[in-house]
Amino acid sequence: MDKMPKWADVALIPFLNLLIAFVLSGLVIFAIGENPFKALMTMIDGAFGSTYGWGYTLYYTTNFIFTGLAVSIAFKAAMFNIGGEGQAMIGGLGVGLACLFIPTVLMPHWSIALIFAMIAGGLFGAGWALIPAYLQAKRGSHVVITTIMFNFIATALMGYLLIKPLKLKGAQESASASFPDVTNLPTLHELLAPLGISFSKSAPANVSLFVALAMCVVVYLLMNRSRLGYEIRAFGESPTASVYAGISPTKIIIVAMMLSGAISGLMAINATMGQHERLILNAVEGAGFIGIAVALMGRNHPFGVLLAALLFGFLYQGGSELSLWSKIPRELIVVIQGLVILFTGALDNMVRMPVERMFIAAAKRKDA
Amino acid sequence: MDFLTIVQIADSALRLATPLLFACLAGLFSERAGIFDIGLEGKILVSAFMAAAIASVTGSVWLGLLCGVFASISFSAVHGVASITFRGNQLISGVALNFLASGLTVLAAQAWFSQGGRTPPLMGKGRFPPIELPFALGKSDAEAAGVPLRVLIDQANPIQQVYSEFISGHTILVYVALLMVPLSWFVLFRTRFGLRLRAVGENPAAVDTAGVSVIKLRYASMAIAGTLCGLSGVYLATGLGAGFIKEMSAGRGYIALAALIFAKWKPVPALGATFLFGLLEAIANRYQNIDLGGIVIPVQFMQALPYILTVVILAGFVGKSVAPKAGGQPYVKER
Numbered sequence: 027m028d029k030m031p032k033w034a035d036v037a038l039i040p041f042l043n044l045l046i047a048f049v050l051s052g053l054v055i056f057a058i059g060e061n062p063f064k065a066l067m068t069m070i071d072g073a074f075g076s077t078y079g080w081g082y083t084l085y086y087t088t089n090f091i092f093t094g095l096a097v098s099i100a101f102k103a104a105m106f107n108i109g110g111e112g113q114a115m116i117g118g119l120g121v122g123l124a125c126l127f128i129p130t131v132l133m134p135h136w137s138i139a140l141i142f143a144m145i146a147g148g149l150f151g152a153g154w155a156l157i158p159a160y161l162q163a164k165r166g167s168h169v170v171i172t173t174i175m176f177n178f179i180a181t182a183l184m185g186y187l188l189i190k191p192l193k194l195k196g197a198q199e200s201a202s203a204s205f206p207d208v209t210n211l212p213t214l215h216e217l218l219a220p221l222g223i224s225f226s227k228s229a230p231a232n233v234s235l236f237v238a239l240a241m242c243v244v245v246y247l248l249m250n251r252s253r254l255g256y257e258i259r260a261f262g263e264s265p266t267a268s269v270y271a272g273i274s275p276t277k278i279i280i281v282a283m284m285l286s287g288a289i290s291g292l293m294a295i296n297a298t299m300g301q302h303e304r305l306i307l308n309a310v311e312g313a314g315f316i317g318i319a320v321a322l323m324g325r326n327h328p329f330g331v332l333l334a335a336l337l338f339g340f341l342y343q344g345g346s347e348l349s350l351w352s353k354i355p356r357e358l359i360v361v362i363q364g365l366v367i368l369f370t371g372a373l374d375n376m377v378r379m380p381v382e383r384m385f386i387a388a389a390k391r392k393d394a
Numbered sequence: 395m396d397f398l399t400i401v402q403i404a405d406s407a408l409r410l411a412t413p414l415l416f417a418c419l420a421g422l423f424s425e426r427a428g429i430f431d432i433g434l435e436g437k438i439l440v441s442a443f444m445a446a447a448i449a450s451v452t453g454s455v456w457l458g459l460l461c462g463v464f465a466s467i468s469f470s471a472v473h474g475v476a477s478i479t480f481r482g483n484q485l486i487s488g489v490a491l492n493f494l495a496s497g498l499t500v501l502a503a504q505a506w507f508s509q510g511g512r513t514p515p516l517m518g519k520g521r522f523p524p525i526e527l528p529f530a531l532g533k534s535d536a537e538a539a540g541v542p543l544r545v546l547i548d549q550a551n552p553i554q555q556v557y558s559e560f561i562s563g564h565t566i567l568v569y570v571a572l573l574m575v576p577l578s579w580f581v582l583f584r585t586r587f588g589l590r591l592r593a594v595g596e597n598p599a600a601v602d603t604a605g606v607s608v609i610k611l612r613y614a615s616m617a618i619a620g621t622l623c624g625l626s627g628v629y630l631a632t633g634l635g636a637g638f639i640k641e642m643s644a645g646r647g648y649i650a651l652a653a654l655i656f657a658k659w660k661p662v663p664a665l666g667a668t669f670l671f672g673l674l675e676a677i678a679n680r681y682q683n684i685d686l687g688g689i690v691i692p693v694q695f696m697q698a699l700p701y702i703l704t705v706v707i708l709a710g711f712v713g714k715s716v717a718p719k720a721g722g723q724p725y726v727k728e729r
Contacts, residue, residue, distance in 0.1 A: 165710050170485050174651075355504050357497040363493050368472075
């Protein structure tokens with residue numbers, strides 16, 4: 027035997043990676059003079075202790091499912107899409123334009139508005155990923171650099187639009203007018219009330235959560251049960267072999283990046299349409315970047331992404347509660363995020379190599 | 395626009411270009427040795443924080459410089475361990491380090507100073523003082539003449555204006571940064587070490603065959619990159635600014651990467667590229683909206699211009715920019 031059992035690869039190594047990241051996070055909390063266990067308790071209570079907490083946790087989770095899936099599709103094609111942040115921003119622009127400018131006559135119900143918004147958000151997000159994808163496919167310009175640049179360009183563009191053309195006349199804030207009422211998505215409170223379940227009224231979790239869950243299934247089917255998914259995975263595993271198999275690299279790079287951008291853009295139905303109900307400057311709040319951590323932690327599998335998104339949803343909501351009740355600032359989440367990316371992504375081999383050696387040694391001993 | 399205004403914009407461009415230049419040269423050493431360094435941003439940030447924190451606690455900007463550079467080198471070391479020893483993905487490692495820097499600096503600043511993620515403003519010996527070159531108009535001349543310095547420079551002849559405003563009166567790190575350009579060129583293109591470093595970025599197997607350690611060379615490049623990036627952060631907090639503010643690097647690490655591509659991974663063009671980007675920032679700072687005969691260019695466009703230019707360059711429309719061949723690939727020794 028020269029390989030590890032599958033369970034070790036799928037569960038044990040990610041678990042060990044996470045454990046190291048979390049132990050180090052605990053040490054960071056300890057180093058700034060706070061009690062890590064008390065902090066963890068505050069976070070758990072804040073995120074899961076009430077339906078209000080759950081409402082926020084699930085709201086963040088929804089964002090991270092979209093961005094995590096987006097990054098994971100690009101990863102499958104061996105591409106690193108750091109542009110989720112910008113794609114989600116521009117997706118938000120699409121959703122916002124749809125909500126503001128499609129006449130309400132055409133949108134008699136929120137579900138129809140949602141479909142329009144999804145189409146617009148997806149197209150805008152995919153469009154924002156198209157230029158980096160095209161440059162990578164045709165000109166060989168590194169997609170990592172171009173998507174970073176496009177994040178900054180997106181920020182500048184949104185800044186311009188919300189200070190000049192789209193800004194609500196006479197308002198102080200850089201934000202658009204509020205969307206028409208019919209486009210407001212039902213929150214979990216409204217969805218669960220008919221079932222006799224009482225859920226916090228003020229929490230932002232909304233029907234987009236179910237769209238996100240459905241998206242996990244769609245991405246799973248697409249990647250594992252369709253010809254396109256097979257081609258994307260084949261290209262990601264070995265570009266040269268896939269070319270021999272008649273797969274066009276240009277097509278795969280562009281399609282995978284645009285799918286990735288579209289799903290990032292869909293995040294806006296949760297944040298822009300579901301929560302803010304108008305266009306604001308920073309609706310994405312770094313969720314595009316968290317998608318990287320979520321995809322790495324979830325091992326690029328939709329179910330893994332779902333679990334990782336829930337974990338980061340917990341960290342986000344727990345972290346903001348923590349900053350209310352203790353002296354630990356919200357930025358703790360960014361530290362944890364960095365450590366998770368470092369240990370599950372870049373330093374994966376640090377854990378993998380010794381564990382692999384251990385398993386092989388154990389197997390040899392059994393053989394002897 | 396009169397001549398003095400142009401000189402003043404150039405002066406401000408030089409100041410704004412300095413942190414970019416340090417970071418760009420840091421990226422140059424790293425990428426020439428075959429290691430992508432997206433973590434420039436994070437290294438600038440940790441170094442800026444440590445420099446400001448130590449300078450504010452001890453009152454010595456030189457101790458601050460030392461600690462800032464040390465912080466940046468330790469981040470470089472983590473990047474080295476991840477991407478050289480454990481052959482991890484260099485891009486992912488860089489992204490992780492950026493997040494780590496962005497979070498840790500605020501956490502530490504809050505724990506030490508409790509001022510909402512910033513350090514107390516630096517004063518006196520906590521900052522680098524401007525250096526007045528000989529024959530330049532400075533504070534002492536203004537006092538002797540009994541008029542404000544601005545008036546004195548306004549009345550001077552154009553050559554004196556350029557000399558006093560643009561060339562003289564910067565902190566020592568600006569001159570160090572400018573000096574680093576020929577020095578980097580010399581090290582990379584005229585020494586044995588530089589030849590080997592460049593070779594490691596193009597064809598590490600060949601370097602290994604010649605009996606030179608790829609791993610040692612790559613770690614050396616990480617150390618150099620860490621030092622230069624550290625200086626960038628130190629200048630940001632103690633020269634350009636006066637203290638650390640949360641997220642004060644503000645994307646400069648990425649602009650430096652953009653400048654590196656613009657400069658086609660060469661030291662002298664790096665000076666030109668970073669000065670250009672500094673100039674764009676200086677113009678955007680000075681004029682909010684630029685009116686070009688009826689067409690108004692919004693300030694956001696100026697802010698986005700470095701990124702747009704980089705994409706255009708990357709697209710190959712303005713001359714091709716080719717990265718070192720072995721960039722981003724961990725080296726696995728053959729057995």
